[in-house]
Amino acid sequence: MSEDHQIPPTSSISRWLFTTNHKDVGILYLVTSLYFLFLSGTLALLLRTQLAVPNNTFLSSAAYNQAFTTHGLIMVLWFLSPFAFSFANYIVPLQIGARDLAFPRINALSYWLYLFSGIMLLVSFFVGPADGGWTVYAPLNTARYSPNIGLNLTAGALVLFIVSITISSVNFITTILKMRAPGMKLMQMPMFTWSILITVFMMLYAFPSFLAGVSMLMVDRTLGTMYFSAPEGGSLLWDHVFWFFGHPEVYIVLFPAIGAVGDMIPSFTRRPLYGRKYIILGLIIAAVVSFMVWGHHMFVTGYDPLVAKIFTLTTIAVSLPFDVIVVAFIESLVRAKIKLKTPALFALGSIMLFIIGGVTGVFLGSVAIDHHLRGTYWVVAHFHYVMVGGGAVALIGALYYWFPKITGRMYKESLGKLHFALSFIGFNLLYFPMFINYDMPRRVVTYAEQAWAFNNFLATIGAFVFGLAQLLLLYNLFTSMRSGAPAGSNPWNAFTLEWATTSPPPDYNFEETPRVNSDGTVSLPKLTSFANGGTPSGYSAPHGLPHQSHLSPFPIILSALAFFALFGIVSLTFIPSASFSAGIVYLWIFFAALIMGGFAIYGFAREKFVAPEDETLEGWPFKNIGRMKMGIWTFMASEVIFFGVFIGAFLFIRAGTAEWPAIDTIFKIQHGAINTFILLTSSFTAVMAVVFSKKSSKGGVAASLALTLFLALWFLYNKATEWQELFHEGFTLSASPISSTYYITTGAHGAHVLGGIVALAVIIGGVLKGRYLGHDHGTVEYFGIYWHFVDIVWIFLFPLFYLL
Amino acid sequence: MSIKVYSSIFAVLIGSTAFELAIIGQPLARNVLVTSVMGLAGIKALLVALFFQHLKDEPRSVSSLLLLGLVAAFILLTLSLLSIGALHGV
Numbered sequence: 002m003s004e005d006h007q008i009p010p011t012s013s014i015s016r017w018l019f020t021t022n023h024k025d026v027g028i029l030y031l032v033t034s035l036y037f038l039f040l041s042g043t044l045a046l047l048l049r050t051q052l053a054v055p056n057n058t059f060l061s062s063a064a065y066n067q068a069f070t071t072h073g074l075i076m077v078l079w080f081l082s083p084f085a086f087s088f089a090n091y092i093v094p095l096q097i098g099a100r101d102l103a104f105p106r107i108n109a110l111s112y113w114l115y116l117f118s119g120i121m122l123l124v125s126f127f128v129g130p131a132d133g134g135w136t137v138y139a140p141l142n143t144a145r146y147s148p149n150i151g152l153n154l155t156a157g158a159l160v161l162f163i164v165s166i167t168i169s170s171v172n173f174i175t176t177i178l179k180m181r182a183p184g185m186k187l188m189q190m191p192m193f194t195w196s197i198l199i200t201v202f203m204m205l206y207a208f209p210s211f212l213a214g215v216s217m218l219m220v221d222r223t224l225g226t227m228y229f230s231a232p233e234g235g236s237l238l239w240d241h242v243f244w245f246f247g248h249p250e251v252y253i254v255l256f257p258a259i260g261a262v263g264d265m266i267p268s269f270t271r272r273p274l275y276g277r278k279y280i281i282l283g284l285i286i287a288a289v290v291s292f293m294v295w296g297h298h299m300f301v302t303g304y305d306p307l308v309a310k311i312f313t314l315t316t317i318a319v320s321l322p323f324d325v326i327v328v329a330f331i332e333s334l335v336r337a338k339i340k341l342k343t344p345a346l347f348a349l350g351s352i353m354l355f356i357i358g359g360v361t362g363v364f365l366g367s368v369a370i371d372h373h374l375r376g377t378y379w380v381v382a383h384f385h386y387v388m389v390g391g392g393a394v395a396l397i398g399a400l401y402y403w404f405p406k407i408t409g410r411m412y413k414e415s416l417g418k419l420h421f422a423l424s425f426i427g428f429n430l431l432y433f434p435m436f437i438n439y440d441m442p443r444r445v446v447t448y449a450e451q452a453w454a455f456n457n458f459l460a461t462i463g464a465f466v467f468g469l470a471q472l473l474l475l476y477n478l479f480t481s482m483r484s485g486a487p488a489g490s491n492p493w494n495a496f497t498l499e500w501a502t503t504s505p506p507p508d509y510n511f512e513e514t515p516r517v518n519s520d521g522t523v524s525l526p527k528l529t530s531f532a533n534g535g536t537p538s539g540y541s542a543p544h545g546l547p548h549q550s551h552l553s554p555f556p557i558i559l560s561a562l563a564f565f566a567l568f569g570i571v572s573l574t575f576i577p578s579a580s581f582s583a584g585i586v587y588l589w590i591f592f593a594a595l596i597m598g599g600f601a602i603y604g605f606a607r608e609k610f611v612a613p614e615d616e617t618l619e620g621w622p623f624k625n626i627g628r629m630k631m632g633i634w635t636f637m638a639s640e641v642i643f644f645g646v647f648i649g650a651f652l653f654i655r656a657g658t659a660e661w662p663a664i665d666t667i668f669k670i671q672h673g674a675i676n677t678f679i680l681l682t683s684s685f686t687a688v689m690a691v692v693f694s695k696k697s698s699k700g701g702v703a704a705s706l707a708l709t710l711f712l713a714l715w716f717l718y719n720k721a722t723e724w725q726e727l728f729h730e731g732f733t734l735s736a737s738p739i740s741s742t743y744y745i746t747t748g749a750h751g752a753h754v755l756g757g758i759v760a761l762a763v764i765i766g767g768v769l770k771g772r773y774l775g776h777d778h779g780t781v782e783y784f785g786i787y788w789h790f791v792d793i794v795w796i797f798l799f800p801l802f803y804l805l
Numbered sequence: 806m807s808i809k810v811y812s813s814i815f816a817v818l819i820g821s822t823a824f825e826l827a828i829i830g831q832p833l834a835r836n837v838l839v840t841s842v843m844g845l846a847g848i849k850a851l852l853v854a855l856f857f858q859h860l861k862d863e864p865r866s867v868s869s870l871l872l873l874g875l876v877a878a879f880i881l882l883t884l885s886l887l888s889i890g891a892l893h894g895v
């Protein structure tokens with residue numbers, strides 16, 4: 002299929018199911034994220050209806066809890082970042098002059114995993130939703146307090162979602178750092194591209210912590226381990242793991258919006274952004290410090306006062322770069338003759354709302370004040386001003402801004418302005434009264450206090466104004482898509498590269514790779530031939546362009562199978578023991594999906610998919626490393642955090658355990674030592690395989706890899722016998738927090754060994770057919786990078802569990 | 806890199822593991838023991854990364870990616886342990 006030179010037309014279903022083109026994927030993200038916006042918005046209107054008057058009984062308290070939990074999860078995870086990703090997909094490659102992302106099929110895979118994760122969340126919503134809030138706090142999240150399958154499915158949905166986010170971050174990092182138009186220095190990248198780069202870096206390091214936390218939650222709920230149900234770990238452990246991800250996450254949803262505003266302001270003021278360098282620097286500093294402030298969500302947990310002091314200081318520090326950014330934005334606007342088109346209005350409105358949100362957050366950063374405001378509507382107002390006001394409002398502006406590029410047509414300006422006015426009024430009517438109700442507790446279904454009644458009533462009216470106003474957006478976009486005035490390539494006379502090609506761009510984006518001159522101007526040798534705009538007919542690239550594939554069936558297949566495998570396993574562990582037949586069904590679903598998944602991965606690996614690598618592109622600071630290798634290394638960086646959190650949780654629980662077993666009592670040194678020697682040897686054989694592969698010695702590669710495979714299997718065999726012995730001694734998964742951390746930490750490592758074994762089997766098969774030799778030695782080398790990492794993890798697990 | 810280099814690294818890895826096993830039997834103070842065993846593990850990990858994963862031949866930006874990850878994990882570890890007063894004796 003991928004050999005086709007013609008992509009099916011946009012009217013064809015198969016185009017949308019199998020596309021890997023970044024612009025198509027961007028549109029898929031756009032439609033899906035908007036769907037989630039409206040879904041979650043409907044839930045919000047239910048919540049506001051319930052709160053409109055005191056002592057209301059419109060929703061039961063169970064329904065209320067489920068509604069606000071699902072509302073929060075969808076808005077923060079399934080709406081905001083994917084909405085930003087729709088522009089990241091569509092616009093970023095255009096802004097840097099690339100023809101697609103570095104890994105187009107992985108990009109499609111990200112989208113489908115996102116869609117299927119959303120479907121799983123919806124399934125969970127209908128069979129028994131999570132109800133503990135989007136933060137899923139322990140111990141409310143444990144099987145004891147939430148004994149429903151819904152939370153298992155929510156955890157499964159989160160796993161799919163996080164995998165999607167992680168591979169996306171790898172993709173964008175590789176693309177932005179390695180595939181810029183010749184001459185484009187990092188500092189010459191447009192603001193939106195910068196913000197996406199910083200965002201995906203935060204994602205890369207923050208989400209693995211969440212993945213580790215959700216995995217622990219999942220095994221707690223399905224296998225009976227005790228990470229969050231025993232006091233040694235418990236709620237404090239969840240708080241750390243969640244908020245270590247959670248605070249960067251709130252910047253993750255915000256930064257793309259700041260970047261979009263940074264691109265819109267120059268277009269409508271007709272002059273460069275003021276202090277552009279400092280905005281970028283500010284974003285980078287805030288991103289780094291955002292990993293050191295998570296404790297400000299835990300001030301009332303009663304933890305060590307020294308730590309509270311540290312977190313207060315870092316929280317003050319992290320708000321400083323935002324002052325710089327806001328000042329730079331304001332400077333960019335003073336005395337500017339700004340053209341108040343719809344995107345500009347949204348950008349300005351967003352800056353104002355963000356300022357209010359930021360100032361009210363500073364109050365919360367003070368330990369003393371937070372003790373009063375914590376858990377109140379002040380917090381609710383604060384984070385809606387930053388996330389909806391600062392984040393979503395700006396991104397809606399971005400949608401108007403880039404709509405002409407995506408569709409080739411203009412939206413209706415007057416309708417857009419009306420939409421802005423109603424949104425802005427509705428928003429403030431909705432959230433400002435919540436500041437005044439700063440003493441009303443959040444997350445409660447109703448209230449009797451008459452003093453809160455008026456403000457709540459205002460907020461509910463505001464909610465309906467704000468919510469219904471969004472229908473204008475849909476109406477405007479739907480009608481303009483077909484009948485809007487033709488936009489031309491550059492309706493805003495904007496300065497960035499996405500405007501230097503037609504609207505919409507052809508599937509290869511630029512007829513000739515643009516070149517950026519040292520003064521920042523762009524040379525586009527053949528642009529004139531596109532000057533008329535309109536949809537390019539036919540999708541074959543002009544002569545001389547390297548062929549690029551745009552279709553693959555595997556992303557959607559793999560995602561569906563991942564969905565079913567997870568669905569089977571989380572459901573299986575929840576059925577009552579009486580319904581044996583249902584168990585069989587889930588087991589079958591799981592195994593069938595797993596086996597078909599194996600074939601799909603093989604098909605993916607063998608598919609002829611062309612994504613040409615262009616040596617002339619700007620790739621600092623990753624110029625001298627291949628695209629694939631860089632992707633693997635970037636992924637490994639996320640793995641560092643993933644295992645770091647598992648090891649951290651182990652040490653945390655160990656520190657809280659009064660009596661840790663003496664060495665060589667439970668964990669026999671002999672077992673650990675033998676397995677250490679085995680893995681070290683397997684690293685040696687793996688590195689020898691690369692030597693042989695470079696020498697094109699087929700026998701040598703096959704023998705070294707076969708030996709590696711044998712050692713890996715031996716390692717797992719030892720592990721299995723060791724576990725069996727321990728089980729017989731009563732040291733089961735649910736015996737104690739000690740046994741939980743042991744099985745799950747070494748189990749997560751063992752799962753990686755298993756992954757290596759599957760990869761080895763595939764690679765050995767290829768070697769026997771004469772592949773992966775000589776120039777094609779990359780695959781063997783990439784496997785090695787992964788395998789040595791697995792070895793390194795064990796190098797630390799061995800002393801931690803067996804020797805100390 | 807030559808087979809000779811790989812073999813010597815491998816020998817050092819095996820040797821330092823044997824050394825780890827040797828010192829845990831010795832009557833050492835707990836913190837000396839912890840530091841030396843974890844130190845050895847760190848050295849082994851570094852050797853594998855630099856020579857087997859060829860990090861030493863890659864652009865320094867690659868190691869920076871990983872280093873950032875390590876630092877982030879380290880911050881999480883330190884502050885969460887501090888928060889339960891676990892590091893006060895150290």
Ligand code: HEM
Binds near residue numbers: 255297323358367371
């Ligand atoms: C200007 C700097 C900021 C400061 C000093 C700050 C401070 C805080 C503090 C201390 C809390 C905890 C309140 C509590 O639960 O008692 C909080 C909550 C929150 N903040 Fe901020 N914040 C800032 C900016 C932001 C931004 C930019 C966002 C997102 C775009 C954000 C999103 C949130 C969210 C979602 C919560 C609530 C979490 C929950 O559900 O409990 N904040 N903020």
Ligand SMILES: [Cu+2]
Binds near residue numbers: 247295298
């Ligand atoms: Cu925070």
